[in-house]
Amino acid sequence: MTEANKRVYQGDNPVIRYFEALSAIPRSSGHEKEISDYVARFARERGCEAVQDETYNLVIRKPASPGYESVPPVIVQGHLDMVGEKREGVNHDFLRDPIELVVEGEFMTAHGTTLGGDNGLAVAFAMALLDAKDAAHPEVEILLTTEEETSMKGARKLNVGLLKGRTMINLDSDREGIVYVSSAGGARAYHTVPVEWAEGAAEEPICRIRIAGLIGGHSGDDIVHERANACQLLGRVLDDLRRKVPFSLARVQGGLASNAIPREAEARIAIAREFRAAAEAAVTAWEAIFREEFALADPDVRVEFAAVPSDGQAEEERRVFAEPSKQAAIDSLLLVPSGVLRMDKAIPGLPRTSTNVGIVATTPDAVRFESLVRSSLRSELDAVVARMEATAKALGCRFEAGEYYPGWPYRVDSKLRDLFQAVYLREYGRPMEVKAVHAGIECGILADRIPGLDAVSYGPDLYDIHTPDERFRIASVERTWRFLLEVLREIKA
Numbered sequence: 001m002t003e004a005n006k007r008v009y010q011g012d013n014p015v016i017r018y019f020e021a022l023s024a025i026p027r028s029s030g031h032e033k034e035i036s037d038y039v040a041r042f043a044r045e046r047g048c049e050a051v052q053d054e055t056y057n058l059v060i061r062k063p064a065s066p067g068y069e070s071v072p073p074v075i076v077q078g079h080l081d082m083v084g085e086k087r088e089g090v091n092h093d094f095l096r097d098p099i100e101l102v103v104e105g106e107f108m109t110a111h112g113t114t115l116g117g118d119n120g121l122a123v124a125f126a127m128a129l130l131d132a133k134d135a136a137h138p139e140v141e142i143l144l145t146t147e148e149e150t151s152m153k154g155a156r157k158l159n160v161g162l163l164k165g166r167t168m169i170n171l172d173s174d175r176e177g178i179v180y181v182s183s184a185g186g187a188r189a190y191h192t193v194p195v196e197w198a199e200g201a202a203e204e205p206i207c208r209i210r211i212a213g214l215i216g217g218h219s220g221d222d223i224v225h226e227r228a229n230a231c232q233l234l235g236r237v238l239d240d241l242r243r244k245v246p247f248s249l250a251r252v253q254g255g256l257a258s259n260a261i262p263r264e265a266e267a268r269i270a271i272a273r274e275f276r277a278a279a280e281a282a283v284t285a286w287e288a289i290f291r292e293e294f295a296l297a298d299p300d301v302r303v304e305f306a307a308v309p310s311d312g313q314a315e316e317e318r319r320v321f322a323e324p325s326k327q328a329a330i331d332s333l334l335l336v337p338s339g340v341l342r343m344d345k346a347i348p349g350l351p352r353t354s355t356n357v358g359i360v361a362t363t364p365d366a367v368r369f370e371s372l373v374r375s376s377l378r379s380e381l382d383a384v385v386a387r388m389e390a391t392a393k394a395l396g397c398r399f400e401a402g403e404y405y406p407g408w409p410y411r412v413d414s415k416l417r418d419l420f421q422a423v424y425l426r427e428y429g430r431p432m433e434v435k436a437v438h439a440g441i442e443c444g445i446l447a448d449r450i451p452g453l454d455a456v457s458y459g460p461d462l463y464d465i466h467t468p469d470e471r472f473r474i475a476s477v478e479r480t481w482r483f484l485l486e487v488l489r490e491i492k493a
Contacts, residue, residue: 008101009108013478014128016108019120022127024098027116029081029150031095032056036080039123039144046130051162056080057154059162060142062130071138071492073165076129078122078172079148079442083257083466086113088212088264090468109471117472118218118465119148122171128481137488141165148172148442149259151188151403155445167416168455169487170443174221174462176476177428179420181456182436183444184220184374185381185407188258189355189388191336191369192398193329195362196322200248204270206308209237209283211254213302216263218465219356219372220439223261223340224349228290228298230254230265231360231369235333237286237303238267242330245279247271248320251362252329258358258372259440260466265360268308270320280305328395329367333360335391336369341384344376344436351438353380355388374438376407408444408455410436416454423487458484 009016027035036056043050043060051059058080064071084094090112100111109115126142129135141163145154173180211230216222231254241247247269254265271279287303294301321329337355344352353375361368371388375381385401392399411417417434424432443455460476463469 008103009474011474011478013481014131015121015124015477015481016474018127019124020101022120022123023101023116026095026097027080027082027120028084028094029147032080032146035123036144036146039080039127042127043130048130053157053159055154055157056146057158058142058144060126060130062140062142064139065136068136068138068492072167073139073141074137074488074491075141075143075163075165075168076126077143077145077168077170077442077446078126079119079145079154080123081146081149082116082118082120083114083149083260085216085256085260085263085466085468087468103474104471106473106475107471108474110468113468114466115470115472117462117470118174119172121460121462121472121477125171125481125484132485135485135488138491140488145442149257152405152440152442152445155442156405160446160449163450166450166452166454168443168446168453169416169484170441170455170457171459172441173437173457173459174465175459176461176480177424178433178435179417179456179458180435180437180441181414181417182376182410183408183441184376184438185378185405185444186372186374186440187381187385187401187404189371189373189385189401190399191332191371191388191392193325193332193367193395194398195325195329195366197319198248198322200250200270200318200320202318204248204272206250207269207271207276207279208266208304208306208308209234209269210264210266210304211237211301212264212304213300214263214298216261216467218439219259219261219354219358220374220437221465223354223356223438224351226297226339227261228294228301229338229357230262231333231357232338233290233301234265234267235330237283238330239334240286241279241282244282245271245275247275247279249326249329250320252333252367253361255357255359257466258356258370260358261356262358263467328397331395332367332369332397335395336371336388337384338371342380347436350436352376353384354438355384374440376436378407405440406444406448408441408447411454414454414456416456419490420456420458420487423483423490427483427486
Protein backbone atom coordinates (compact mmCIF):
# COMPACT_ATOMS: atom_id res chain seq x y z
CA MET A 1 0.00 0.00 0.00
CA THR A 2 1.41 3.41 -0.94
CA GLU A 3 1.44 6.41 1.35
CA ALA A 4 -1.47 7.90 -0.63
CA ASN A 5 -3.58 4.86 0.19
CA LYS A 6 -2.83 4.65 3.92
CA ARG A 7 -5.41 5.48 6.59
CA VAL A 8 -7.84 7.17 4.24
CA TYR A 9 -10.68 5.14 5.72
CA GLN A 10 -10.84 5.39 9.50
CA GLY A 11 -13.36 2.60 10.09
CA ASP A 12 -12.84 -1.12 10.61
CA ASN A 13 -14.91 -2.62 7.82
CA PRO A 14 -12.73 -5.32 6.20
CA VAL A 15 -14.10 -4.76 2.70
CA ILE A 16 -13.01 -1.13 2.59
CA ARG A 17 -9.67 -1.91 4.21
CA TYR A 18 -8.94 -4.50 1.52
CA PHE A 19 -10.16 -2.12 -1.17
CA GLU A 20 -7.58 0.40 0.04
CA ALA A 21 -4.87 -2.23 -0.22
CA LEU A 22 -5.69 -3.41 -3.73
CA SER A 23 -6.07 0.21 -4.97
CA ALA A 24 -2.29 0.40 -4.80
CA ILE A 25 -2.08 -2.21 -7.59
CA PRO A 26 -2.70 -1.09 -11.22
CA ARG A 27 -5.32 -3.31 -12.85
CA SER A 28 -6.49 -1.92 -16.18
CA SER A 29 -8.15 -4.42 -18.51
CA GLY A 30 -5.58 -6.67 -20.12
CA HIS A 31 -3.06 -5.98 -17.34
CA GLU A 32 -4.41 -8.05 -14.45
CA LYS A 33 -1.47 -10.35 -13.72
CA GLU A 34 -0.21 -8.38 -10.74
CA ILE A 35 -3.62 -8.12 -9.05
CA SER A 36 -4.40 -11.76 -9.85
CA ASP A 37 -1.09 -12.88 -8.31
CA TYR A 38 -1.74 -10.69 -5.28
CA VAL A 39 -5.19 -12.15 -4.56
CA ALA A 40 -4.04 -15.73 -5.26
CA ARG A 41 -1.21 -15.30 -2.76
CA PHE A 42 -3.62 -13.77 -0.24
CA ALA A 43 -5.92 -16.80 -0.56
CA ARG A 44 -3.15 -19.39 -0.24
CA GLU A 45 -1.79 -17.66 2.85
CA ARG A 46 -5.20 -18.35 4.40
CA GLY A 47 -5.12 -22.02 3.51
CA CYS A 48 -7.47 -21.81 0.53
CA GLU A 49 -6.99 -23.47 -2.84
CA ALA A 50 -6.43 -20.93 -5.63
CA VAL A 51 -6.40 -21.88 -9.32
CA GLN A 52 -5.12 -19.29 -11.79
CA ASP A 53 -5.55 -19.92 -15.51
CA GLU A 54 -3.65 -18.55 -18.51
CA THR A 55 -5.89 -15.45 -18.71
CA TYR A 56 -5.31 -14.80 -14.96
CA ASN A 57 -8.84 -15.73 -13.95
CA LEU A 58 -8.97 -16.96 -10.36
CA VAL A 59 -11.06 -19.74 -8.85
CA ILE A 60 -10.58 -19.84 -5.07
CA ARG A 61 -12.21 -22.36 -2.76
CA LYS A 62 -12.89 -21.71 0.89
CA PRO A 63 -14.19 -24.80 2.74
CA ALA A 64 -17.61 -24.82 4.34
CA SER A 65 -17.89 -23.69 7.94
CA PRO A 66 -19.00 -26.27 10.56
CA GLY A 67 -22.57 -27.41 9.98
CA TYR A 68 -22.61 -26.38 6.31
CA GLU A 69 -20.60 -29.26 4.87
CA SER A 70 -23.62 -30.81 3.13
CA VAL A 71 -24.86 -27.56 1.59
CA PRO A 72 -24.04 -27.19 -2.15
CA PRO A 73 -21.24 -24.71 -2.96
CA VAL A 74 -22.01 -21.06 -3.69
CA ILE A 75 -20.10 -19.06 -6.29
CA VAL A 76 -19.24 -15.46 -5.32
CA GLN A 77 -18.16 -13.63 -8.49
CA GLY A 78 -16.65 -10.35 -9.70
CA HIS A 79 -13.93 -9.11 -12.03
CA LEU A 80 -10.37 -7.97 -11.39
CA ASP A 81 -10.03 -5.20 -13.98
CA MET A 82 -11.16 -1.57 -14.02
CA VAL A 83 -11.71 1.27 -16.49
CA GLY A 84 -9.04 3.99 -16.44
CA GLU A 85 -10.38 7.52 -16.99
CA LYS A 86 -8.83 10.74 -15.67
CA ARG A 87 -9.51 14.44 -15.61
CA GLU A 88 -7.80 16.85 -17.94
CA GLY A 89 -4.37 17.77 -16.59
CA VAL A 90 -4.11 14.83 -14.19
CA ASN A 91 -0.77 13.06 -14.49
CA HIS A 92 -1.61 9.41 -13.90
CA ASP A 93 -0.36 6.24 -15.60
CA PHE A 94 -2.94 3.48 -15.11
CA LEU A 95 -0.32 0.82 -15.88
CA ARG A 96 2.03 1.97 -13.13
CA ASP A 97 0.46 4.35 -10.63
CA PRO A 98 -1.74 3.51 -7.62
CA ILE A 99 -5.18 5.03 -7.33
CA GLU A 100 -5.06 7.93 -4.89
CA LEU A 101 -8.06 7.47 -2.61
CA VAL A 102 -9.95 10.32 -0.99
CA VAL A 103 -12.75 10.35 1.59
CA GLU A 104 -15.24 13.16 1.02
CA GLY A 105 -17.98 13.14 3.62
CA GLU A 106 -19.92 9.88 3.34
CA PHE A 107 -18.16 8.83 0.13
CA MET A 108 -14.86 7.35 -0.96
CA THR A 109 -13.59 8.60 -4.31
CA ALA A 110 -10.28 9.07 -6.12
CA HIS A 111 -8.13 12.10 -6.85
CA GLY A 112 -8.74 12.95 -10.51
CA THR A 113 -9.23 9.40 -11.80
CA THR A 114 -11.73 6.58 -11.82
CA LEU A 115 -11.93 4.91 -8.43
CA GLY A 116 -12.02 1.28 -9.53
CA GLY A 117 -14.96 0.43 -7.29
CA ASP A 118 -16.22 -1.25 -10.44
CA ASN A 119 -15.26 -3.96 -9.72
CA GLY A 120 -12.55 -3.65 -7.11
CA LEU A 121 -15.24 -3.75 -4.44
CA ALA A 122 -16.13 -7.32 -5.49
CA VAL A 123 -12.46 -8.28 -5.11
CA ALA A 124 -12.43 -6.64 -1.67
CA PHE A 125 -15.62 -8.48 -0.65
CA ALA A 126 -13.95 -11.72 -1.74
CA MET A 127 -10.81 -10.97 0.28
CA ALA A 128 -12.88 -10.10 3.35
CA LEU A 129 -14.80 -13.35 2.97
CA LEU A 130 -11.58 -15.35 2.67
CA ASP A 131 -10.29 -13.71 5.83
CA ALA A 132 -13.52 -14.05 7.85
CA LYS A 133 -12.92 -16.63 10.57
CA ASP A 134 -16.37 -16.69 12.18
CA ALA A 135 -18.65 -16.40 9.13
CA ALA A 136 -21.23 -19.17 8.61
CA HIS A 137 -21.36 -20.33 5.00
CA PRO A 138 -21.29 -23.35 2.68
CA GLU A 139 -18.23 -24.00 0.56
CA VAL A 140 -17.54 -20.76 -1.30
CA GLU A 141 -16.08 -20.74 -4.79
CA ILE A 142 -14.76 -17.26 -5.44
CA LEU A 143 -14.55 -16.51 -9.15
CA LEU A 144 -12.63 -13.40 -10.23
CA THR A 145 -12.38 -12.85 -13.97
CA THR A 146 -10.31 -10.64 -16.26
CA GLU A 147 -10.91 -8.21 -19.14
CA GLU A 148 -14.58 -7.80 -18.24
CA GLU A 149 -14.47 -4.10 -19.12
CA THR A 150 -13.22 -4.71 -22.66
CA SER A 151 -14.05 -8.11 -24.16
CA MET A 152 -15.25 -10.29 -21.24
CA LYS A 153 -12.44 -12.56 -22.35
CA GLY A 154 -11.93 -14.01 -18.89
CA ALA A 155 -15.50 -15.30 -18.55
CA ARG A 156 -15.50 -16.54 -22.15
CA LYS A 157 -12.19 -18.43 -21.73
CA LEU A 158 -12.88 -19.80 -18.24
CA ASN A 159 -12.85 -23.55 -17.80
CA VAL A 160 -16.26 -23.82 -16.16
CA GLY A 161 -15.43 -27.38 -15.15
CA LEU A 162 -13.46 -25.83 -12.29
CA LEU A 163 -16.75 -24.80 -10.66
CA LYS A 164 -19.03 -27.15 -8.73
CA GLY A 165 -21.56 -24.55 -7.66
CA ARG A 166 -24.83 -23.88 -9.47
CA THR A 167 -25.80 -20.89 -7.34
CA MET A 168 -23.96 -17.62 -7.96
CA ILE A 169 -23.85 -14.20 -6.30
CA ASN A 170 -22.37 -11.64 -8.69
CA LEU A 171 -21.09 -8.49 -6.94
CA ASP A 172 -20.90 -6.20 -9.98
CA SER A 173 -23.99 -4.06 -9.33
CA ASP A 174 -24.19 -0.53 -8.04
CA ARG A 175 -27.37 0.08 -6.04
CA GLU A 176 -28.03 -1.20 -2.56
CA GLY A 177 -31.54 -2.55 -2.16
CA ILE A 178 -31.87 -3.63 -5.80
CA VAL A 179 -31.22 -7.19 -6.92
CA TYR A 180 -30.57 -7.55 -10.64
CA VAL A 181 -31.83 -10.68 -12.36
CA SER A 182 -31.39 -9.99 -16.09
CA SER A 183 -28.99 -8.05 -18.34
CA ALA A 184 -28.38 -7.14 -21.95
CA GLY A 185 -26.11 -8.90 -24.39
CA GLY A 186 -23.57 -7.01 -26.45
CA ALA A 187 -21.00 -6.94 -29.21
CA ARG A 188 -18.16 -4.68 -30.22
CA ALA A 189 -18.18 -3.04 -33.63
CA TYR A 190 -15.21 -1.50 -35.45
CA HIS A 191 -15.67 1.08 -38.23
CA THR A 192 -12.41 1.93 -39.97
CA VAL A 193 -11.93 4.91 -42.32
CA PRO A 194 -8.87 4.32 -44.56
CA VAL A 195 -6.75 7.48 -44.65
CA GLU A 196 -4.68 8.72 -47.54
CA TRP A 197 -2.32 11.51 -46.58
CA ALA A 198 -1.35 14.75 -48.30
CA GLU A 199 1.34 17.29 -47.55
CA GLY A 200 -0.03 20.22 -45.56
CA ALA A 201 0.73 23.77 -46.65
CA ALA A 202 3.52 25.20 -44.54
CA GLU A 203 1.80 28.58 -44.26
CA GLU A 204 -1.36 27.04 -42.77
CA PRO A 205 -1.08 26.85 -38.97
CA ILE A 206 -2.48 23.91 -37.04
CA CYS A 207 -5.48 24.67 -34.83
CA ARG A 208 -7.27 22.49 -32.33
CA ILE A 209 -11.02 22.05 -31.97
CA ARG A 210 -11.92 20.47 -28.66
CA ILE A 211 -15.09 19.23 -26.98
CA ALA A 212 -14.76 18.99 -23.18
CA GLY A 213 -16.60 19.37 -19.88
CA LEU A 214 -18.95 16.44 -20.40
CA ILE A 215 -20.12 14.08 -17.66
CA GLY A 216 -19.67 10.83 -19.60
CA GLY A 217 -20.52 7.68 -17.72
CA HIS A 218 -21.13 3.96 -18.14
CA SER A 219 -22.42 3.18 -21.61
CA GLY A 220 -24.93 0.70 -20.21
CA ASP A 221 -26.10 2.18 -16.91
CA ASP A 222 -25.94 5.84 -17.98
CA ILE A 223 -26.91 5.73 -21.66
CA VAL A 224 -30.55 6.26 -20.64
CA HIS A 225 -29.67 9.75 -19.30
CA GLU A 226 -28.97 10.90 -22.88
CA ARG A 227 -25.73 12.61 -21.97
CA ALA A 228 -23.68 14.09 -24.79
CA ASN A 229 -21.12 11.97 -26.63
CA ALA A 230 -18.07 14.13 -27.33
CA CYS A 231 -17.24 12.28 -30.57
CA GLN A 232 -20.71 12.92 -31.97
CA LEU A 233 -20.57 16.60 -31.03
CA LEU A 234 -17.20 16.92 -32.72
CA GLY A 235 -18.68 15.49 -35.91
CA ARG A 236 -21.43 18.11 -35.92
CA VAL A 237 -18.94 20.92 -35.42
CA LEU A 238 -16.65 19.69 -38.22
CA ASP A 239 -19.59 19.16 -40.57
CA ASP A 240 -20.72 22.74 -40.02
CA LEU A 241 -17.19 24.08 -40.42
CA ARG A 242 -16.60 22.35 -43.76
CA ARG A 243 -19.66 24.12 -45.12
CA LYS A 244 -18.27 27.56 -44.20
CA VAL A 245 -14.50 27.66 -44.65
CA PRO A 246 -11.82 25.55 -46.35
CA PHE A 247 -9.57 23.57 -44.02
CA SER A 248 -7.58 20.34 -43.92
CA LEU A 249 -8.00 17.67 -41.26
CA ALA A 250 -4.89 16.33 -39.53
CA ARG A 251 -6.34 14.20 -36.72
CA VAL A 252 -9.52 13.28 -34.86
CA GLN A 253 -9.64 11.47 -31.56
CA GLY A 254 -11.91 11.00 -28.57
CA GLY A 255 -12.85 8.64 -25.77
CA LEU A 256 -10.82 6.05 -23.90
CA ALA A 257 -13.06 2.97 -23.62
CA SER A 258 -15.87 1.50 -25.67
CA ASN A 259 -18.03 1.09 -22.58
CA ALA A 260 -17.57 4.69 -21.39
CA ILE A 261 -19.45 7.61 -22.93
CA PRO A 262 -16.68 9.91 -24.26
CA ARG A 263 -16.23 13.06 -22.20
CA GLU A 264 -13.66 14.69 -24.50
CA ALA A 265 -12.81 14.70 -28.20
CA GLU A 266 -10.62 16.84 -30.42
CA ALA A 267 -9.65 17.49 -34.02
CA ARG A 268 -6.55 19.16 -35.38
CA ILE A 269 -6.99 21.13 -38.57
CA ALA A 270 -4.76 23.14 -40.90
CA ILE A 271 -6.38 26.40 -41.95
CA ALA A 272 -5.18 29.47 -43.80
CA ARG A 273 -4.75 32.53 -41.59
CA GLU A 274 -7.37 34.55 -43.48
CA PHE A 275 -10.04 31.99 -42.55
CA ARG A 276 -9.07 31.51 -38.94
CA ALA A 277 -11.33 34.20 -37.45
CA ALA A 278 -14.36 32.89 -39.33
CA ALA A 279 -13.51 29.33 -38.30
CA GLU A 280 -13.14 30.27 -34.64
CA ALA A 281 -16.49 32.10 -34.67
CA ALA A 282 -18.23 29.14 -36.35
CA VAL A 283 -16.75 26.62 -33.93
CA THR A 284 -17.26 28.48 -30.65
CA ALA A 285 -20.87 29.33 -31.57
CA TRP A 286 -21.63 25.63 -31.02
CA GLU A 287 -21.03 25.91 -27.29
CA ALA A 288 -24.24 27.90 -26.80
CA ILE A 289 -26.14 25.46 -29.06
CA PHE A 290 -24.94 22.41 -27.16
CA ARG A 291 -25.60 24.03 -23.79
CA GLU A 292 -29.18 24.62 -24.84
CA GLU A 293 -29.60 21.07 -26.18
CA PHE A 294 -28.01 19.46 -23.12
CA ALA A 295 -29.08 21.99 -20.48
CA LEU A 296 -30.10 19.24 -18.07
CA ALA A 297 -28.05 16.24 -19.23
CA ASP A 298 -24.65 17.95 -19.77
CA PRO A 299 -24.79 21.62 -18.76
CA ASP A 300 -21.03 22.25 -18.64
CA VAL A 301 -20.14 21.28 -22.21
CA ARG A 302 -17.33 23.37 -23.70
CA VAL A 303 -16.33 23.90 -27.35
CA GLU A 304 -12.84 25.32 -27.73
CA PHE A 305 -10.79 26.61 -30.67
CA ALA A 306 -7.12 27.43 -30.32
CA ALA A 307 -3.92 27.58 -32.34
CA VAL A 308 -1.39 24.87 -31.59
CA PRO A 309 2.02 26.41 -30.83
CA SER A 310 4.61 25.39 -33.39
CA ASP A 311 6.65 23.69 -30.68
CA GLY A 312 3.59 21.59 -29.79
CA GLN A 313 3.14 20.22 -33.30
CA ALA A 314 4.37 16.74 -34.06
CA GLU A 315 6.22 16.40 -37.35
CA GLU A 316 3.59 14.04 -38.72
CA GLU A 317 0.92 16.70 -38.13
CA ARG A 318 2.28 18.63 -41.10
CA ARG A 319 0.55 15.87 -43.06
CA VAL A 320 -3.19 16.16 -43.51
CA PHE A 321 -5.93 13.87 -44.70
CA ALA A 322 -6.50 13.83 -48.44
CA GLU A 323 -9.88 15.41 -49.18
CA PRO A 324 -11.81 12.11 -49.69
CA SER A 325 -10.45 10.80 -46.38
CA LYS A 326 -11.42 14.01 -44.62
CA GLN A 327 -14.97 13.82 -45.92
CA ALA A 328 -15.31 10.12 -45.00
CA ALA A 329 -14.02 10.75 -41.47
CA ILE A 330 -16.46 13.61 -40.85
CA ASP A 331 -19.35 11.67 -42.40
CA SER A 332 -18.50 8.74 -40.13
CA LEU A 333 -18.59 10.95 -37.03
CA LEU A 334 -22.07 11.99 -38.10
CA LEU A 335 -23.45 8.61 -39.16
CA VAL A 336 -22.07 5.90 -36.85
CA PRO A 337 -24.98 5.52 -34.40
CA SER A 338 -24.61 6.20 -30.70
CA GLY A 339 -27.19 6.47 -27.93
CA VAL A 340 -30.46 4.78 -26.98
CA LEU A 341 -32.09 3.25 -30.05
CA ARG A 342 -35.11 1.58 -28.44
CA MET A 343 -36.62 1.53 -24.95
CA ASP A 344 -38.10 -1.57 -23.35
CA LYS A 345 -41.86 -1.01 -23.22
CA ALA A 346 -42.32 -3.78 -20.66
CA ILE A 347 -39.90 -2.30 -18.10
CA PRO A 348 -40.25 1.48 -17.65
CA GLY A 349 -36.96 3.38 -17.87
CA LEU A 350 -34.94 0.45 -19.23
CA PRO A 351 -33.23 0.78 -22.63
CA ARG A 352 -33.65 -2.29 -24.79
CA THR A 353 -31.11 -1.47 -27.52
CA SER A 354 -28.30 1.08 -27.64
CA THR A 355 -24.88 1.80 -29.07
CA ASN A 356 -21.93 3.82 -27.81
CA VAL A 357 -19.10 5.18 -29.94
CA GLY A 358 -16.55 4.98 -27.16
CA ILE A 359 -13.26 5.46 -29.00
CA VAL A 360 -12.24 7.38 -32.11
CA ALA A 361 -8.53 7.23 -32.84
CA THR A 362 -6.31 8.31 -35.73
CA THR A 363 -3.62 5.77 -36.63
CA PRO A 364 -0.90 6.01 -39.30
CA ASP A 365 -3.27 4.63 -41.94
CA ALA A 366 -6.84 5.03 -40.66
CA VAL A 367 -9.39 6.57 -38.32
CA ARG A 368 -10.78 3.77 -36.20
CA PHE A 369 -14.14 3.88 -34.42
CA GLU A 370 -14.83 1.37 -31.63
CA SER A 371 -18.44 0.99 -30.51
CA LEU A 372 -20.26 -1.19 -28.02
CA VAL A 373 -23.71 -2.36 -29.13
CA ARG A 374 -26.09 -3.61 -26.42
CA SER A 375 -29.52 -5.21 -26.58
CA SER A 376 -31.65 -7.60 -24.58
CA LEU A 377 -32.85 -9.03 -27.91
CA ARG A 378 -30.29 -10.74 -30.15
CA SER A 379 -32.33 -9.93 -33.26
CA GLU A 380 -32.18 -6.18 -32.54
CA LEU A 381 -28.49 -6.34 -31.77
CA ASP A 382 -27.87 -8.09 -35.09
CA ALA A 383 -30.00 -5.48 -36.89
CA VAL A 384 -27.93 -2.62 -35.45
CA VAL A 385 -24.70 -4.32 -36.43
CA ALA A 386 -26.05 -4.83 -39.96
CA ARG A 387 -26.99 -1.15 -40.14
CA MET A 388 -23.50 -0.14 -39.04
CA GLU A 389 -21.97 -2.45 -41.63
CA ALA A 390 -24.15 -0.94 -44.37
CA THR A 391 -23.15 2.57 -43.27
CA ALA A 392 -19.47 1.65 -43.46
CA LYS A 393 -19.92 0.13 -46.91
CA ALA A 394 -21.72 3.23 -48.19
CA LEU A 395 -18.85 5.43 -46.97
CA GLY A 396 -16.15 3.21 -48.46
CA CYS A 397 -14.98 2.14 -45.00
CA ARG A 398 -14.13 -1.21 -43.47
CA PHE A 399 -16.28 -2.86 -40.81
CA GLU A 400 -15.98 -5.77 -38.44
CA ALA A 401 -17.91 -6.94 -35.42
CA GLY A 402 -17.13 -9.51 -32.78
CA GLU A 403 -16.64 -10.29 -29.11
CA TYR A 404 -20.35 -11.01 -28.75
CA TYR A 405 -21.55 -11.91 -25.28
CA PRO A 406 -25.04 -13.23 -24.52
CA GLY A 407 -27.70 -11.54 -22.50
CA TRP A 408 -28.80 -12.91 -19.15
CA PRO A 409 -32.42 -14.09 -19.33
CA TYR A 410 -34.81 -13.74 -16.42
CA ARG A 411 -35.27 -16.97 -14.47
CA VAL A 412 -38.78 -17.58 -13.16
CA ASP A 413 -37.85 -20.17 -10.51
CA SER A 414 -34.89 -18.51 -8.78
CA LYS A 415 -34.54 -19.68 -5.19
CA LEU A 416 -31.57 -17.35 -4.75
CA ARG A 417 -33.64 -14.32 -5.77
CA ASP A 418 -36.33 -15.38 -3.31
CA LEU A 419 -33.73 -15.73 -0.56
CA PHE A 420 -32.31 -12.25 -1.23
CA GLN A 421 -35.78 -10.76 -1.05
CA ALA A 422 -36.67 -12.58 2.17
CA VAL A 423 -33.43 -11.62 3.97
CA TYR A 424 -33.67 -8.00 2.83
CA LEU A 425 -37.27 -7.66 4.01
CA ARG A 426 -36.36 -9.12 7.39
CA GLU A 427 -33.24 -6.99 7.85
CA TYR A 428 -34.56 -3.65 6.56
CA GLY A 429 -38.32 -3.90 6.91
CA ARG A 430 -39.04 -3.00 3.28
CA PRO A 431 -39.19 -4.94 0.02
CA MET A 432 -36.14 -5.35 -2.18
CA GLU A 433 -36.50 -4.11 -5.75
CA VAL A 434 -36.02 -6.67 -8.53
CA LYS A 435 -34.69 -5.20 -11.76
CA ALA A 436 -33.07 -5.86 -15.10
CA VAL A 437 -30.04 -3.83 -16.24
CA HIS A 438 -28.99 -2.63 -19.69
CA ALA A 439 -25.31 -3.10 -18.90
CA GLY A 440 -23.50 -6.32 -19.71
CA ILE A 441 -22.92 -8.56 -16.70
CA GLU A 442 -20.87 -11.74 -16.73
CA CYS A 443 -23.92 -13.59 -15.41
CA GLY A 444 -25.06 -13.83 -19.03
CA ILE A 445 -21.91 -15.59 -20.23
CA LEU A 446 -21.73 -17.85 -17.18
CA ALA A 447 -25.43 -18.76 -17.24
CA ASP A 448 -25.03 -19.61 -20.93
CA ARG A 449 -22.09 -21.91 -20.13
CA ILE A 450 -23.13 -23.45 -16.79
CA PRO A 451 -26.37 -25.47 -17.09
CA GLY A 452 -28.95 -24.64 -14.45
CA LEU A 453 -27.06 -21.69 -12.95
CA ASP A 454 -29.23 -19.69 -10.53
CA ALA A 455 -27.66 -16.22 -10.27
CA VAL A 456 -28.34 -12.72 -8.99
CA SER A 457 -26.29 -9.54 -9.07
CA TYR A 458 -26.01 -7.22 -6.08
CA GLY A 459 -23.77 -4.49 -4.73
CA PRO A 460 -23.47 -1.29 -2.66
CA ASP A 461 -24.21 2.26 -3.82
CA LEU A 462 -21.65 3.18 -6.48
CA TYR A 463 -22.06 6.31 -8.59
CA ASP A 464 -20.69 7.76 -11.86
CA ILE A 465 -18.94 4.56 -12.86
CA HIS A 466 -16.31 4.88 -15.60
CA THR A 467 -15.76 8.58 -14.87
CA PRO A 468 -13.38 10.50 -12.57
CA ASP A 469 -16.43 11.27 -10.40
CA GLU A 470 -16.80 7.59 -9.48
CA ARG A 471 -17.50 7.15 -5.77
CA PHE A 472 -19.10 4.71 -3.34
CA ARG A 473 -21.11 5.33 -0.23
CA ILE A 474 -19.05 4.02 2.69
CA ALA A 475 -22.02 3.10 4.89
CA SER A 476 -23.59 1.21 1.99
CA VAL A 477 -20.48 -0.96 1.60
CA GLU A 478 -20.57 -1.68 5.33
CA ARG A 479 -24.25 -2.67 5.19
CA THR A 480 -23.78 -4.76 2.05
CA TRP A 481 -21.03 -6.75 3.76
CA ARG A 482 -23.31 -7.58 6.67
CA PHE A 483 -26.13 -8.43 4.25
CA LEU A 484 -23.88 -10.78 2.24
CA LEU A 485 -22.86 -12.64 5.40
CA GLU A 486 -26.52 -13.00 6.39
CA VAL A 487 -27.46 -14.39 2.94
CA LEU A 488 -24.64 -16.94 3.13
CA ARG A 489 -25.72 -17.93 6.62
CA GLU A 490 -29.36 -18.33 5.56
CA ILE A 491 -28.62 -20.22 2.36
CA LYS A 492 -28.43 -23.41 4.40
CA ALA A 493 -32.21 -23.41 4.67
